[in-house]
Amino acid sequence: MSVTTLIKIFIAAMIVDNMVFIRYLGMCPYVGVTGDMDSATGMGFAVIFVTTLATVVTWIVYHYFMTGLEFLEILVFIFTIASLVQLVEIYLKKNVPALYKSLGIYLPLITTNCSILAITFINIDKSYNFVESLLFAFGASGGFAIALIILAGVRERLRFSNVPKFLKGYPIVFISIGLIAVAFLGFKGLIK
Amino acid sequence: MEELWKEFKKGLFLQNPVLILMVGLCSVLAVSTTVENAIGMTLGFSFVLITSELIVSAIRKLIPNHLRIPIFLVAIAGSTTVVDLVMKAYSPTLSKSLGIFIPLIVVNCIVLARVEAFAYKKSILVTLFDALGMSVGYGIAIIALAAVREILGSGTFLGYRVFPQGFKPAGIILLPPGAFIILGIYIAVLRGYIGRKS
Amino acid sequence: MRDIIKNALIITLVAIIGSGILGWVYSFTSPEIQKQKERSLREGIKTIFSNEETFKELEDFRDTELSDGIKVLNVYKVKNKDGSEGYVFHALFPGYGGKIESLIGYEDDVCSGIIILEHAETPGLGAKITTDEFRKQFVNKPLSDPFVPKKDVVAITGATVSSRSVSSAIKKIAEFYREEVKGGK
Numbered sequence: 001m002s003v004t005t006l007i008k009i010f011i012a013a014m015i016v017d018n019m020v021f022i023r024y025l026g027m028c029p030y031v032g033v034t035g036d037m038d039s040a041t042g043m044g045f046a047v048i049f050v051t052t053l054a055t056v057v058t059w060i061v062y063h064y065f066m067t068g069l070e071f072l073e074i075l076v077f078i079f080t081i082a083s084l085v086q087l088v089e090i091y092l093k094k095n096v097p098a099l100y101k102s103l104g105i106y107l108p109l110i111t112t113n114c115s116i117l118a119i120t121f122i123n124i125d126k127s128y129n130f131v132e133s134l135l136f137a138f139g140a141s142g143g144f145a146i147a148l149i150i151l152a153g154v155r156e157r158l159r160f161s162n163v164p165k166f167l168k169g170y171p172i173v174f175i176s177i178g179l180i181a182v183a184f185l186g187f188k189g190l191i192k
Numbered sequence: 193m194e195e196l197w198k199e200f201k202k203g204l205f206l207q208n209p210v211l212i213l214m215v216g217l218c219s220v221l222a223v224s225t226t227v228e229n230a231i232g233m234t235l236g237f238s239f240v241l242i243t244s245e246l247i248v249s250a251i252r253k254l255i256p257n258h259l260r261i262p263i264f265l266v267a268i269a270g271s272t273t274v275v276d277l278v279m280k281a282y283s284p285t286l287s288k289s290l291g292i293f294i295p296l297i298v299v300n301c302i303v304l305a306r307v308e309a310f311a312y313k314k315s316i317l318v319t320l321f322d323a324l325g326m327s328v329g330y331g332i333a334i335i336a337l338a339a340v341r342e343i344l345g346s347g348t349f350l351g352y353r354v355f356p357q358g359f360k361p362a363g364i365i366l367l368p369p370g371a372f373i374i375l376g377i378y379i380a381v382l383r384g385y386i387g388r389k390s
Numbered sequence: 391m392r393d394i395i396k397n398a399l400i401i402t403l404v405a406i407i408g409s410g411i412l413g414w415v416y417s418f419t420s421p422e423i424q425k426q427k428e429r430s431l432r433e434g435i436k437t438i439f440s441n442e443e444t445f446k447e448l449e450d451f452r453d454t455e456l457s458d459g460i461k462v463l464n465v466y467k468v469k470n471k472d473g474s475e476g477y478v479f480h481a482l483f484p485g486y487g488g489k490i491e492s493l494i495g496y497e498d499d500v501c502s503g504i505i506i507l508e509h510a511e512t513p514g515l516g517a518k519i520t521t522d523e524f525r526k527q528f529v530n531k532p533l534s535d536p537f538v539p540k541k542d543v544v545a546i547t548g549a550t551v552s553s554r555s556v557s558s559a560i561k562k563i564a565e566f567y568r569e570e571v572k573g574g575k
Contacts (some may be wrong), residue, residue: 001561019486021368027217028301070279071416072409074295079405082265112299114218118292125292166380172215174376181368187325188486249509262401266408273412281422286432288508 013139019115020147021184026115040152043106044145051116054081055137058120077120085111196321210333211382215301217295220334221371227350230338231368236275238327240297243271245311249319264307270300331377341365435478438495438503441470459484483559486516486551496567503529516552537561
């Protein structure tokens with residue numbers, strides 16, 4: 001578990017195998033929240049936070065409490081994430097109401113963000129140890145946040161451009177995502 | 193019967209989960225590289241949607257409101273696990289191609305949304321037709337996308353060569369950009385069609 | 391307080407019922423899943439050594455890490471119908487788009503062939519490492535060869551990295567094979 005391996009895992013998770021542009025994960029909230037910069041950044045931070053927390057808990061649960069019960073992985077993990085989100089929501093509502101208000105409906109939306117659940121699955125799939133899992137989670141969710149911000153920037157500009165009528169709205173958004181994805185493809189081969 | 197048929201039909205086009213409601217997109221984009229994968233994914237997804245909706249609808253009177261989400265999750269995660277295990281046991285190649293997207297059915301927004309908005313409130317029969325309509329609508333979207341991507345991207349359809357030997361397919365269609373762009377075009381087309389009809 | 395306990399109990403009950411059903415499904419799918427794994431392993435080995443009669447795993451070599459990120463997962467000793475012996479290495483090594491999982495066969499001083507089980511190479515380019523055209527050049531290839539693309543190995547056009555990953559993996563694992571074979575296994 002050298003430092004180079006750790007850095008590789010982090011960069012690969014964030015850029016080379018970007019959650020959105022390469023792995024197609026987290027699309028539902030992605031398209032919904034990138035309308036403007038503020039929601040995008042808020043959601044980005046929320047995702048990084050929940051993902052890291054979820055990774056810690058699911059990793060410990062899987063490796064210490066689930067031997068022989070691997071078939072319950074899907075059930076246990078989604079329950080964990082849903083509960084964590086609930087707890088975070090309750091905590092924020094009471095202690096940081098301003099943040100709670102700005103995140104609005106996005107917080108419960110995080111539960112169905114497939115990228116979070118996927119990250120917890122991948123950590124098990126690739127047999128990452130605890131530190132590797134944390135780095136992967138951090139990198140991957142960070143990559144998701146970056147993706148959010150990039151697209152929000154693009155969409156804000158799109159609002160002022162001349163988009164042909166039949167492409168207005170979601171169609172042009174997807175085409176934009178596709179074009180950004182081309183750029184991300186260029187990162188393949190960055191990490192051996 | 194007329195009512196039930198209407199419930200079924202809305203999932204196909206007007207309220208197509210993928211192209212109009214825009215939910216459940218991850219799996220559609222990732223799995224649509226071949227028509228075979230798209231069909232497999234549709235079957236897995238349909239099983240989870242139909243089973244979860246039926247279970248919840250059947251016991252809906254017994255589910256206390258404040259506990260409904262966790263109970264929905266048990267039903268959905270349970271059906272997803274069943275699909276995952278059965279596929280691994282009897283169709284391992286398909287299971288490998290679909291990869292992580294089978295377990296991810298559990299957070300497919302379509303399922304939770306339908307269970308919450310529909311199965312929890314309506315009778316079993318109506319719920320069944322809703323689930324079927326949504327499943328078919330999902331299938332139409334993902335298979336249509338896969339058809340274009342497989343034909344243009346690999347020159348095959350269901351594994352059979354469609355274009356003459358000399359044709360060099362555009363690999364990028366099988367990569368993320370192709371998926372996103374073609375999906376965008378499909379959404380534009382369907383919305384345009386619906387717009388013109390109304 | 392009473393409410394929380396009641397809620398917790400209901401959820402636990404539902405979870406137990408759910409897990410119970412899953413456990414039941416697992417009980418009859420898990421042996422099938424095992425059989426599938428054995429079946430694909432046997433098929434893989436038979437493709438490399440068409441004369442295969444039996445094979446067994448040399449468990450001492452399970453999960454050995456070699457240099458350059460190459461990992462030997464399992465080593466199988468194969469006995470052929472004509473009495474000759476070969477070895478099949480189930481290995482994982484880095485490719486262009488991710489890790490490549492493969493079965494590589496060795497017999498005496500040649501490579502007997504390679505099967506690609508899983509990869510993340512570019513469709514239409516690096517993905518061609520699975521084609522017969524690319525793989526057949528490794529059948530009966532002497533291990534003393536350099537195994538370098540564009541020299542003794544025909545690379546895939548536009549996929550030099552993928553081609554190199556495969557060739558150098560076969561060569562590196564061959565070194566491990568020779569040292570292990572010499573070790574008298």
